[in-house]
Amino acid sequence: MSQNNTKLLIITGILILFFIGVISDVNAANHGSPEWLKLDPPIEVSDEGFRGVMWCTPHRDISWKMRGTTIHPRFLRVDEDYTVFGITAKYITYTMRNTILYGVRIDIEGADNVSKAIQAARREYPPIDDIEKVNDRESRWSTKSTHVWVTLPEEKNGIGQIYLWGRDRKFPDDSRTPVYHAVPLAFSGTHKQYKPRQYVIYKASSPIIIDGHITEKAWQDAKWTEAFEDAQSPYCPLPWKMTRAKILYDDDNMYFAARLQEENVWGHLTKRDTIAYYDNDFEIFLDPTADAVNYFEYEMNCLNMMFDMWHENDNYRNALANGSYDAPGLRSAVQVQGTLNYHYDTDEGWTVEIKIPFKDMQSHNQDMTKPKRGDMWRMNFSRVQYMHIYNQLFPYLYTSSCEDWVWASTFVGDLHIPEMWGKAVFSDLYAGSVLDEELENAYPILDPPKPPNRRKNDMVRFPACTITLGPDPTDPVHSPAHIVNVPEFEMDRYEVTVKEYCEFLNEEGNSKHYDERMALPELCGIIEDTPGKYHVYPGRENFPAVFVSHDDAMAYAESRGKTLPTEAMWERAARGLSGRIYPWGNDPVGPSRANYDFFYGGSLPVGSFPDGATPEGIYDLCGNVKEWTDSRFYGYPGGADYKHWFNFPFFAPPYPQKNWNWVNRGGGWTTQEKHMAAGYRDSQAAQNAGFRCVRIKSQVFVPLFNGKDLTGWTGNTTGYVPEEGGRLVCYPDRGKGNLYTEDEFEDFVLRFEFKLTPGANNGLGIRAPLEGDAAYVGMELQIIDNSADQYKDLQPYQYHGSIYGVVPARRGFMSPVGEWNYQEVTVRGPQIKVVLNGETIVDANIDEASKYGTMDGKDHPGLKRTKGHIGFLGHGSRLEFRNIMIKKLK
Numbered sequence: 001m002s003q004n005n006t007k008l009l010i011i012t013g014i015l016i017l018f019f020i021g022v023i024s025d026v027n028a029a030n031h032g033s034p035e036w037l038k039l040d041p042p043i044e045v046s047d048e049g050f051r052g053v054m055w056c057t058p059h060r061d062i063s064w065k066m067r068g069t070t071i072h073p074r075f076l077r078v079d080e081d082y083t084v085f086g087i088t089a090k091y092i093t094y095t096m097r098n099t100i101l102y103g104v105r106i107d108i109e110g111a112d113n114v115s116k117a118i119q120a121a122r123r124e125y126p127p128i129d130d131i132e133k134v135n136d137r138e139s140r141w142s143t144k145s146t147h148v149w150v151t152l153p154e155e156k157n158g159i160g161q162i163y164l165w166g167r168d169r170k171f172p173d174d175s176r177t178p179v180y181h182a183v184p185l186a187f188s189g190t191h192k193q194y195k196p197r198q199y200v201i202y203k204a205s206s207p208i209i210i211d212g213h214i215t216e217k218a219w220q221d222a223k224w225t226e227a228f229e230d231a232q233s234p235y236c237p238l239p240w241k242m243t244r245a246k247i248l249y250d251d252d253n254m255y256f257a258a259r260l261q262e263e264n265v266w267g268h269l270t271k272r273d274t275i276a277y278y279d280n281d282f283e284i285f286l287d288p289t290a291d292a293v294n295y296f297e298y299e300m301n302c303l304n305m306m307f308d309m310w311h312e313n314d315n316y317r318n319a320l321a322n323g324s325y326d327a328p329g330l331r332s333a334v335q336v337q338g339t340l341n342y343h344y345d346t347d348e349g350w351t352v353e354i355k356i357p358f359k360d361m362q363s364h365n366q367d368m369t370k371p372k373r374g375d376m377w378r379m380n381f382s383r384v385q386y387m388h389i390y391n392q393l394f395p396y397l398y399t400s401s402c403e404d405w406v407w408a409s410t411f412v413g414d415l416h417i418p419e420m421w422g423k424a425v426f427s428d429l430y431a432g433s434v435l436d437e438e439l440e441n442a443y444p445i446l447d448p449p450k451p452p453n454r455r456k457n458d459m460v461r462f463p464a465c466t467i468t469l470g471p472d473p474t475d476p477v478h479s480p481a482h483i484v485n486v487p488e489f490e491m492d493r494y495e496v497t498v499k500e501y502c503e504f505l506n507e508e509g510n511s512k513h514y515d516e517r518m519a520l521p522e523l524c525g526i527i528e529d530t531p532g533k534y535h536v537y538p539g540r541e542n543f544p545a546v547f548v549s550h551d552d553a554m555a556y557a558e559s560r561g562k563t564l565p566t567e568a569m570w571e572r573a574a575r576g577l578s579g580r581i582y583p584w585g586n587d588p589v590g591p592s593r594a595n596y597d598f599f600y601g602g603s604l605p606v607g608s609f610p611d612g613a614t615p616e617g618i619y620d621l622c623g624n625v626k627e628w629t630d631s632r633f634y635g636y637p638g639g640a641d642y643k644h645w646f647n648f649p650f651f652a653p654p655y656p657q658k659n660w661n662w663v664n665r666g667g668g669w670t671t672q673e674k675h676m677a678a679g680y681r682d683s684q685a686a687q688n689a690g691f692r693c694v695r696i697k698s699q700v701f702v703p704l705f706n707g708k709d710l711t712g713w714t715g716n717t718t719g720y721v722p723e724e725g726g727r728l729v730c731y732p733d734r735g736k737g738n739l740y741t742e743d744e745f746e747d748f749v750l751r752f753e754f755k756l757t758p759g760a761n762n763g764l765g766i767r768a769p770l771e772g773d774a775a776y777v778g779m780e781l782q783i784i785d786n787s788a789d790q791y792k793d794l795q796p797y798q799y800h801g802s803i804y805g806v807v808p809a810r811r812g813f814m815s816p817v818g819e820w821n822y823q824e825v826t827v828r829g830p831q832i833k834v835v836l837n838g839e840t841i842v843d844a845n846i847d848e849a850s851k852y853g854t855m856d857g858k859d860h861p862g863l864k865r866t867k868g869h870i871g872f873l874g875h876g877s878r879l880e881f882r883n884i885m886i887k888k889l890k
Contacts, residue, residue: 041389041391041392041394041395042389042391043056043057043058043100043389044056044389044391045057046145046146046166046167046168047144047145048125048143048144048145048146048166049101049146049166050101050104050164051084053101054101055101055102055103055145055146055165055166055167055168056100056101056166056168056170057100057101058099058100058101059075059096059099059100060099062101064077064078064079065077065078065079066078066094069185069516070515070516070517071182071185071188071232071235071236071516071517072096072230072232072236072401072413073095073096073097073099073102073182073236073237074093074094074095074182074183074185074236075093075094075095075182076094077092077094080092084106084117085106085116085117085118085120085121085124085162086116086117086120087108087113087114087116087117087120088113089106089107089108089117090107090108090109090159091105091106091107091184091186092104092105092106092107093105093107093181093182093183093184094182095165095180095181095182095237097170097171097180097240097387097403098385098386098387098401098402098403099401100170100387101166102165102166102171102180103147103163103164103165103166103178103180103181104163104164104165105161105162105163105178105181105182105183105184106161106162106163106164107159107160107161107184107187108159108160108161108162109153109157109158109159110153110156110157110158111152111153111155111156111157111158111160112156114150114151114152114153114160114162115152117162118139118150118152118162121148121150121162121164122141125141125143125146125148125164126143127141127142127143127148128141128142128143128144129141129142137151137152137153137154137160138150138151138152140176140177142167143167144167145166145167145168146164146165146166146167147163147164147165147166147167147174147176147178148162148163148164149161149162149163149177149178150162150163151163161178163178163181165178165180165181169390170387170388170389170390171240172263172346173240173241173261173263174240175240179237179238180237180238180240181237182236182237183237185235185516185517185519185520186519188234188235188520189519189520189521189522190234190522191521191522192522192601193445193522193600193601193602194522194598194601194602195443195445195598195601196408196420196421196422196423196598197225197226197407197408197422197423198422198423198424198425198442198443199225199247199379199422199423199424199425200424200425200426200427200435200436200439200440200442201247201248201249201371201424201425201426201427202221202222202248202249202427202429202430202431202432202433202436203248203249203250203427203428203429203430203431204218204222204248204249204250204255204430204431205217205218205221205430205431205432205433206218206221208248208255208353208355210331210332210333210353210354210355211333211335211353212304212333212334212335212351212352212353213335213351213353214246214257214259214351214353217432218248218255218431219246219248219257220432221430221432222247222248222257222431222432223246223431224244224245224246225244225245225246225247225381225407226244226407227239227242227243227244228242228243228244228381228383228405228406228407229405229407229409230403230404230405230406230409231382231404231405231406231409231410231412231413231414231415232409232410232411232412232413233409233411234409235411235517235520239383239385239403239405241260241262241349241385241405242259242260242261243258243259243260243261243282243381243383243405244258244259245257245258245259245381246258247379247424248431249371249426251370252357252358252359253355253356253357253358254286254355254356254357254358255353255354255355256284256352256353256354256356256381257351257352257353257354258282258351258352258381259349259350259351260282260349260350260351260352260383261348261349262280262338262347262348262349262350263346263347263349264343264346264347264388264390264395265302265336265337265338265339265340265341265347265349265350266279266280266302266340266341266343266388266395266396267279267280267301267302267303267305267340267341268303268341268394269301269303269305270303270305271305272305272306272307272326273306273307273308273309273323273326274305274307275299275307276299276300276301276305276306276307276384277299277384277402279301279302279303279305279384279396280301280302280383280384280385280386280396281299281300281301281383281384282299282300282301282352282381282382282383283297283298283299283300283381283382283383283384283415284296284297284298284299284354284379284380284381285297285379285380285381285382285415285418285421286298286356286361286377286379287377287378287379287418287421288361288365288368288377289365289367289368289674290376290377290378290418290672290673290674291418291474291672291674291675292313292314292378292418292419292474292672292675293313293365293474293475294310294311294312294313294364294365294366294367294368295311295313295314295365295378295418296308296309296310296311296361296364296365297309297310297311297321298327298330298354298356300332300334300352300354302334302336302340303334304332304333304334306330306332307323308325308326308327308330309321309322309323310322310325310364311416313474313475314416314417314418314684315414315416316416316417316633316661316682316683316684317475317633317681317682317683318478318633318642318660319642319643325364327356327357327360327361328360329355329356329357329359329360330354330355330356330357330360331354331355332352332353332354332355333352333353334350334351334352334353335350335351336349336350337349337350337351338350343388343395358370371426372426372428373426373427373428373439374425374426374439375425375426376423376424376425376426376442377423377424377426378418378419378421378422378423378424378672379407379408379421379422379423379424380406380407380408380415380421380422381406381407382404382405382406382407382415383404383405383406384402384403384404385402385404385405386402386403407422408420408421408422411686411687412686412687417684419670419671419672419675420670423442423443425439425442427439443598445598445599445600445601446591446599446600448600448604448608449592449604449608449609450608451542451604451605451607451608452605452607452608452610455493455494455542455606455607456493456617457493457494458493459490459491459492459493459694459695460490460491460493460573460616460617460618461489461490462486462488462489462490462491462569462572462573462616463488464485464486464487464488464697465485465486465572465577466483466484466485466486467483467484467486467568467571467572467575467577467579468481468482468483468484468579469482469483469484469567469568469571469636470482470571470636470679471636471679472636472679472680472681473677473679473680474674474675474680475681477639477640478635478636478639478640478641478642479635479636479639479681480636480638480639482636482637482638484568486568486569486572487696487697488696488697489565489569489694489695489696489697490694490695491565491569491573491618491692491693491694492562492618492692492693492694493607493617493618493619494606494607494619494620494692495544495545495606495619495620495624495625495627495690495691495692496544496545496548496553496556496690496691496692496693497541497542497543497544497545497606498524498525498526498536498540498541498542498543498544498545499536499541499542501526501545501548501556502526502534502535502536504556504559505526505532505534506532506533506534507559508532510555510559511531511532513548513549513551513552513555513556514526514528514534515547515548515549515552516528517547517687518545518546518547521537522602523546523547523602523603523687524540524543524545524546524547525537525539525540525543526540526545542605542606542607543603543604543605543606544603544606544620544624544625544690545690545691546603546625546687546689546690547686547687547689548628548689548690548691550564550628550662553628553691554628554630556691556693557691557693560693561695562693562694562695563630563694563695563696563889564628564629564630564691564693564694565627565629565630565692565693565694566629566630566631567629567631567663567665567681568631569629569694570621570627570629570665570666571665571678571679573614573616573618573621574614574618574621574622574665574666574678575678575679576614576615580678581677581678581679582612582622582676582677582678583612583613583614583618583621583622583678584611584612584613584614584615584622589622589673589676592609592611592612593609593611593612593622593623594609594612594620594622594623594624594667594676595608595609595620595623595624595668595669596622596623596667596668596669596670596671596672596673596676597669597670597671597672597673598669598670599669600669601669602669603624603625603668603669603688603690604624604669606619606620606624607619607620608620608624609623609624620666621665621678622666622667622676622678623666623667623668623669623671623676624666624668624669624690625666625668625669625685625688625689625690626664626665626666626667626668626671626682626684626685626688626689626690627664627665627666627690627691627692628662628663628664628685628689628690628691629662629663629664629665630662630889631662631663632660632661632662632829633660633661633662633663633681633683634660660829660830660847661683661684662683663681663682663683664682664683664684664685664689665678665680665681665682666678667680667682668685668688668689668690669688670687670688671688701749701751701885701886701887702885702886702887703884703885704741704750704870704884704885704886705722705726705728705881705884707722707726707882708722708726710722710739712742712743713739713740713741713742714739714740714742714770715737715738715739715740715770715871716735716736716737716738716739716874717739718734718735719731719732719734719735719736719737719739719874720735720739720872720874721734725882726882726883727880727882728872728880728881728882728884729878729879729880729881730762730872730874730877730878730879730880730881731878732874732876732877732878735874736874737874738765738774738871738872738873739871739872739874740765740768740770740869740870740871741869741870741871742869743869744867744868744869745766745767745827745867745868745869745870745886745888746767746827746866746867746888746889747827747828747829747888747889748826748827748870748886748887748888748889749824749825749826749827749886749887749889750764750766750824750825750826750827750870750884750885750886751822751823751824751825751883751884751885751886752823752881752882752883752884752885753820753821753822753823753881753882753883754783754820754821754823754879754880754881754882755818755819755820755821755879756783756784756818756821756879757785757817757818757877757878757879758785758788758817759785759788759790759791759877760783760784760785760817760877760878760879761783761784761785761791761875761876761877762783762784762872762873762874762875762877762879763775763780763781763782763783763804763872763873763875764780764781764783764825764871764872764873765778765779765780765869765870765871765872765873766778766779766780766781766825766827766832766868766870767779767827767862767865767866767867767868767869768780768862768865768868768869768870768871769865769868769869770869774871774873775804775805775860775862775873776805776858776859776860776861776862777861778862778865778868778869779803779804779806779832779846779860779862779863779865780803780804780873781801781802781803781804781825781832781834781842782798782799782800782801782802782804782809783800783872783879784798784799784800785800785817786799786800786811786814787814787817795855795856796808796855797855797856799811800814800836800841801823801834801841801842802842803832803842803844803846803849805854805855805856805858805860806844806846806849806850806854806855806856806860806863807832807842807844807846807849807855808855809834809836809841809842810839810840810841810842811841813836813837813838813839813841814836814837815837820882821836821837822836822837822838823835823836823837826889827889828889829866830845830846830847830848830863831843831844831845831846832844832845832846846863847863850863870886
């Protein structure tokens with residue numbers, strides 16, 4: 001880039017000396033920095049705001065109890081007082097920008113009420129100039145630090161709005177209209193079928209010089225993409241700065257250009273393969289084979305620092321970026337329209353230009369070929385934008401979240417969901433000649449099939465059998481074929497519907513399984529009337545329920561006396577004993593058999609594809625929504641281990657622990673064609689996360705202690721004595737040590753009753769080996785008389801029910817000493833749940849709880865064990881157990 005500006009040269013020189021000596025390694029700031037270097041500058045709040053909270057107040061400093069929603073940046077106040085300006089509002093919605101308070105939208109019902117509220121607002125926010133009448137219904141004015149916009153309802157009983165937002169240099173590009181305000185969820189539904197963005201890539205009409213200017217003929221002939229949107233569009237406010245891109249190609253290279261509006265162009269990272277999004281940056285994501293396998297990411301900042309990487313597959317399948325990948329032929333350049341690294345003037349922005357040779361990608365994606373007419377790549381662009389604070393040399397607010405503006409929304413904010421990226425289609429015509437009409441109109445949304453008139457609500461039975469599970473056709477290295485035994489089970493013919501899930505929510509105690517996004521009628525359609533009371537948006541009754549978490553799905557299943565299928569059960573139903581490719585057989589997938597790859601722009605009523613049913617009559621195992629299973633995303637037996645690809649300058653061991661997500665199967669309405677085979681394993685779902693249930697023949701609790709003798713137990717069989725009434729009594733004077741089951745258990749639900757004597761102390765060992773201290777080589781859940789005076793100084797992690805040394809339990813739910821207590825322990829992967837006398841006292845993920853060390857500061861290698869023995873750990877006290885029952889979850 002070139003800038004002939006004396007001011008720029010002086011400032012740049014200072015910055016080079018400054019940052020080479022202090023933060024050449026960005027993470028050095030995390031290990032202590034000079035007091036005069038403030039990487040997180042203080043925020044100057046406004047002298048005006050709303051209800052005493054000033055504009056620009058950081059979220060962490062807001063005195064109200066705020067609930068951040070799953071739709072960023074929409075926030076609600078938990079203890080909201082809806083009386084505002086003397087009127088009761090229907091909705092009050094707060095908007096954050098980079099986690100600082102930007103504004104509030106107040107929705108008021110009734111024209112008279114709105115008029116009264118506007119009069120009160122004028123008194124509370126007196127205008128410094130005349131009130132401007134925009135039209136018959138809308139007016140606006142400004143105070144010293146606040147913009148006000150008011151809207152009267154169209155009808156007498158309609159809803160009008162009062163918008164308030166801050167006037168601050170941190171928001172320099174705000175429109176005078178309230179377009180950047182978050183919308184109440186009730187108004188934010190699009191009610192439309194969703195179509196991902198598309199772009200036809202034409203050949204370059206003339207040579208391209210990589211200098212960042214993007215002024216040559218080739219770029220003039222190329223069209224711009226649409227303006228970038230928020231990563232969670234269409235349910236978020238628009239970005240407040242314009243970003244657009246262009247794409248071209250020739251026989252050997254891909255070319256990209258972008259223009260980023262920015263009033264304060266600033267950057268500090270210069271070393272290649274530094275993580276570029278520590279600055280404001282521009283990013284390119286390329287999936288040449290449209291299968292989320294071996295895709296590429298390129299990041300750059302305004303100093304033309306390039307960070308290129310390759311992804312083995314998407315993050316949810318446990319493969320992270322390999323930063324050692326370098327594209328040797330890559331060329332990039334930047335031009336700044338303004339003054340770089342200078343806060344005291346206003347810039348226009350910056351432009352970028354990038355060339356990536358095809359051969360540099362083919363080296364890491366063997367299935368990729370040079371594009372020809374009609375080829376489609378999945379592609380996306382991102383712009384990371386931090387809040388700028390203007391009272392420090394280093395202007396970024398590092399503790400805030402960044403904004404992420406993209407070409408193609410992923411709905412959920414995470415960019416590494418290639419199936420949600422835009423579709424880029426290659427033409428063989430030159431840009432600027434004629435439009436390739438056929439490709440410009442490629443991938444239209446189809447008319448949906450006629451929904452079924454009636455459905456059977458029975459389940460399909462599958463006898464016990466042995467099958468070949470796998471391979472995953474997209475990842476046979478980690479998920480190869482192997483033999484598994486499958487128990488007898490029954491499976492629902494259909495995915496759980498909106499109506500069925502709404503009925504579950506309306507049952508007492510189930511409101512915690514409601515996600516506010518379920519209210520979006522085009523995606524789900526379950527409307528919350530009041531907490532615990534829900535109804536279905538008309539017409540959505542037979543669509544599959546979505547925005548369902550794994551815990552939600554399991555709770556529903558258990559409430560119906562069922563559970564979720566394991567991967568093996570799901571694949572047994574989908575592939576049959578013959579191992580067919582698709583649920584219907586080996587004939588290719590197509591939109592007449594399944595709902596996938598945006599053919600229909602959303603989910604469809606269950607059972608809409610009879611041609612895609614299995615021979616046994618199970619519908620939608622392929623497409624519509626992704627279905628939760630009760631299996632973790634571990635590699636298959638015989639497969640390669642998942643590796644960390646932290647080949648970046650600022651990462652070093654120990655690396656973060658993997659997140660072993662739950663597996664979902666079958667693909668959804670957004671899923672690419674190459675992922676529709678029944679052997680494909682996924683673990684990402686949000687707007688298309690649904691489920692169906694199974695009932696397992698052996699899905700019952702079985703006795704772990706037969707009440708008569710210690711058959712099936714080993715260890716201290718003299719100190720633990722079976723007695724009358726099916727009791728197991730621990731006598732410390734008859735033997736020392738622990739009593740263990742002979743069998744090992746992985747995931748399970750254990751139920752038992754216990755009765756303490758005064759000062760009694762015991763423990764429940766889980767996933768423990770037979771040797772060593774179970775509290776460390778396995779896990780110990782405390783069984784102890786908390787009321788005893790001798791234990792008045794216990795640590796929080798030593799009270800009853802606690803995971804010893806790791807997770808403290810809630811207290812206050814124990815029966816008096818000498819009375820029976822009922823306890824249930826659920827162990828699923830790293831999730832441990834303890835329920836005492838009907839109250840949940842522990843519900844923790846041990847991986848998360850120990851991420852930064854344990855509470856007792858000691859090593860607990862047993863936390864990594866996935867199976868082991870169950871035991872009662874004698875600590876020299878007498879106590880009794882009975883009704884010891886277990887249900888295996890795998």
